[in-house]
Amino acid sequence: MSKPQPQQQTPPFPNKYHVKLVSSSDSKACIICYKPSTTVLLADGNGDFFYVCPGHLLDEQFASPIHPQEYSDLISSQKELTDKKAKLEKDLEMEKPYIWNTVAGYWKDKKEKGEETKYDKLKKELGEVTKGLEDKTKSVNGYKFKLYKLHQDIYKGRIMAHQKKVYSVQRATKIQQEGFFPSVPSHNLE
Template sequence: MSLKNEWHHRKVAEGQAKACWVCFKPSTSVLITPDNKDFFYICPGHLKDRGFAIPDADEAAAVEERKKKEALDREIEAVKKEYAEKQKEKEKKRKEKEKNKDKDKKKEDKKEEEEEDKNDEKERDEKIKSLEQKDPEKTDDGPRIFNLHKNFYQQRVERLRNIEQAKRNRERLKNPSAFPSVPSGDL
């Protein structure tokens, strides 16, 4: 029986938490093989331990890329909100100025306001471009695919072998032809 050293991290509901395979504390994290042959509950802290499991390189890179994109999107949203607030403030100021100024100056003011708006939009676009080029700080949520350390992997393989062997032994004991017959000769 071969068991590939590839384990997928899954979460279960709080009510389904069971003891961690290592420390026996209740855990909702499960490591399971892709073919569902084996699984065990594990604390998220153990998954971060390099002596226990190593994240798959491709998966770790994908998770990091996803985190960078999310952080960048958050920063871009913040810039857009800031720009919208500035626009609202300018509109309020313009309305106040319109009340105070003559009609002749309104045309000149409108041109100036349009130029200010264009400058603000350019400024906003430049900020967004600079954020896209900047590397956001790393966050650690963790990958979903792991390879166990060789000792822990060997323990899982041994456990499966023992289960399979016990199953074969039970089947042999149920079969009456596996036992020798009672001797029929004289003593």
């Protein structure tokens, strides 16, 4: 006979938080360092929110960004440019003019005719690729993520705080109901 499996409770809100900014007059204490912060993490479905400093979002032990397709495209194009740059550097090294070529007159003839050598073309192309790679790297490093996933321990703490709040509200309403506390006996003692 198989044992019945315990039911998995679905969390009250998903582990997907949107980054929102508020005005400085609406800033509140960060949940980690208690400094005033204007950055708010808001759970999908508005089930949870809290204030946090932007620096804490860089900590992998607190939260990790959810990479959108746009960011993945930037990373892939950066990798392509890096590979292309490495190939061009290798080709450039192969075409590099050495002293024995100038002695033989090979490079001198090309320069006098005004022709652009393969080395010059590769050098120019390498400069363009390097500039493009620098731009992509700046874009990747400066990318502002809008969605974050909390570390599992932090997320569990947020769920526990939410459940504690719900329990407190339920308890307060039960206390207000008539008949919650026992009543004083009404019969006479004689």
